[in-house]
Amino acid sequence: MKIQSFEVMESNSCPSSSQQPGHGKPPDSLRVSIADRSFTVDKSLLSENCEYFRALFQSGMRECQQEEVHLQCVGVLGFVVMLRVLGGERPTLSSDQIVEAIECTAFLQVPALTKHLIHIVNSENCLLMYHTAATYGVWELYHGSALFIRDMYSDLKEEVHSLPNRLVEYIESLLPSSYMAVCSHSPSTERLQDLQRTVCHLDEDHSEWKVLTHLPVSTSTTMAGVAVLDNKLYIIGGVQDVSKKVVESGFCYDPAANTWSTICGSQQLRYNFTLIGHDGGLYAIGGEFNMKALSSVERYSVSTGSWRFVAPLPCPTALVVSAVAMNRIFICLWRGKGASDIHEYVYEWDQWVLVTTLIREHSYGLHMVAHKDNLYVMRNGPCDDFLLCVMDCYNLSSGQWTAMAGQYGNSKGSLLTAVGRGDSVFTLSRQVTTEYSVEEDKWRVKREMEGFGRIGSIYTFLMRLPQAPVSTMGKVCGSGPDRQRLPQILPMLW
Template identity: 55%
Template sequence: MEIVKVRVGDSVFETNKSLLLRDCEYFRALYRSGMVECHQEEIHVKNLHARGFLIMLAVAGGERPALSDDEILEAIECAAFFQSEPLAKHLQDLLSSDNCLLMYQASATYGLWRLHEMSAQFIRNIYSDLQEELSGLPQEMIEYVDSQVPSVFVAVGSHSSCAAEEVPMAATRTVCYLDEDEKDWKVLTALPMEASTSLAGVTVLDNKLYIVGGVHGFDKRAVDASFCYDVVTDTWGLLPGPRQPRYNLTLIGLEDCLYAIGGESERRTISSVEKYNVVTKEWSFVSHLPRPVAGVACAKSMSRIFVCLWKPMETNEIYEYIPKKDTWVLVTKLLKHQSYVHYMVAHRDNLYVIRNTPKDDFLRCLMDCYNITTGQWTSMPGHYGNSKGALFTSVVRGDSVFTLNRTMTLEYTIDGNTWKPRNQMQGFPRNGSVWTFLLRIPNERKNVELCLK
């Protein structure tokens, strides 16, 4: 391991040369150039803050530090100067309602354009909460935020694929979005005739909707194909199915890959996990889960994948999948008497696990919060009503959580250790399980056709 010295301001850092070459385009270009600086005992970088460089080294070493406003400014400056993609991605993960305006302005100043775009999208999603602060921005920056497409709450019911004689029922096979101005649901698109959302894996990656697996009919014949919906072009594409046909799986997307986690195959619960690369359009097996599981609770926080596995009678274990090492790592355990985690949703670096009460009263749920940065558990105060599974449809946008059932769509505000009801809208008129997610729908794609009542 070759060690190099880098002087930033008045501070000197000794670090692994290969780490700098891997993560920083600046150092790759420097050492390719053959300039005299790369042969010196010490590389001197002027007009940068040492703390920003220290943060960059920490991220390169696998840490994910929380940052103050001053540290964010220096990290953005450093990420832009050294062209450090890992640091830029970490800053994207840290976006919140508390720092989005700061990141938006600083990323424009230093030319960190992907962070600038993501900050603008984040601000657009919580526009009403920031209107007073936005008024202090330059007009062109306000106009750029206004040009962004906000994320909307989208839902689709559980449907098997349609045979020709089932066409009259096809009117219910629709993907719908919530019109928050009219507080009602409208049709976005219809499912392909061959697609099934019954016991399927459903997720969104890069603003495209993916449906993988699922079953045909009551005999639970696994669906071989997968489907992708492009909301911008309003088109469905056909994708290959996983190598191991599966249903009752969990599907989640991260960095150009879909992960089909566990599920059932040929009426047995499985532990296998497959990855689909959306660029190469190929499926491949990755490390198995520690044990077989179907319909596992799963969430993505800070660009990290977490699942919650259950061990009778009282142990819920949260594992993280680490793509670079292709391994599942036990993160923490939640010990609650006769409690089973049914759903998990993430907000910032918090995982909210939604579980039944010890008496198995599924209409009254308890929630616990695990912070992945501090490693601390917090019990959420009180009970949360869960009429017909509303909390099992939780989706986070900004500091809001959207949930729904047939009678009501409820928006909560995350405030400290509580979820406070904020807004109530029309319920989603579908029987059975419902899949929920966020999509950015272009204005010209929105129509006024209402869903079936």
């Protein structure tokens, strides 16, 4: 998917242009030479995206007037990756490309390239990313890859301890992601508080669910939008009762301070909608109002505290299935007759773009989970068995669908609550919480823990929680959570 264009030219493939300066070179462009390769690139592209070239062009020095620049500290592989990213591509990279891309973004100061590297960190490249980012001082990537490693620490412990001590210590100083859940609850009152109205987290060391915080009395999680952005929990909308009167305010929970605050709700009142936290904003997608499906989409900017409408959905839809893969928003829309369309929201164009169509017989529901450059689409099992799920995998790089082996669900819990972390996917039911290991052709059960003993719809997500004594965390049990609240919390290492 191209957003901008550039021209790559090897000097030995076009002798006339290399021998006659200015000939064959587009206006307002620059020839960049690295070793024995030449690249003809639009100056505005370089100036807008590279601090090095912006400073060069504004310096007033003789070099800023030259038609050709020789770069000594950047490799060809890294520069090509940079141009691809600036051209709108989202490439997966080999080890050599990763090292040179990090070198390139360190020397030329290219935020878009750094951002892309953070978004493609995975279990296969995270240690290389981390060590190389530390070497070249790309601190945003250093921190992002360290967070990923912290979430997979138990799986990568042996490899991690081959790193220098200071790098190991930084990883261990970070907080891991916790698997979280909250059920659907209507608002209550101060006088008649419902002790079930809690946000809970999974204590993986003790394999049990514990209370993190109680919902504010006026908050509704029934048919609400629930999402995490910048490690804060947002609850938008929701209905007050069977009348489906929408709660107009939004609510935000900050685990670092253990406090709730209110924000303005979306301009279009809505329920049964999807809320996605992404890249500094919240996206309220589709839903219903007055029993009518909506196609409108709104984006909330945390920096400005305001909502604005963005491109609407291709069709009115409630409970839109969604996932974020490689920092790209994808939704799955049921089209009928066994067809489901995967669309991507392209922020630069403010458009929903059709990516692919899956044609299968579906029954009760869909869910979608991202892992690396794969989208896993879950649907209910054979004979309309809503207790079993089957999966298909779409690879964004190859554009190919693959039917995954096996069936999932039943006593293992519904995959319609699945959340990915590292190379694992967590899902739950009232009986059991299951961690799956994502493998090439199937998901394998890794371990089972205590179930989430609540009824009703469940929202699941990940958050990084500050450390607190275990005794202060209320345990979730069948009769309701402990009344204890979190004490004053130490600042998060974030």
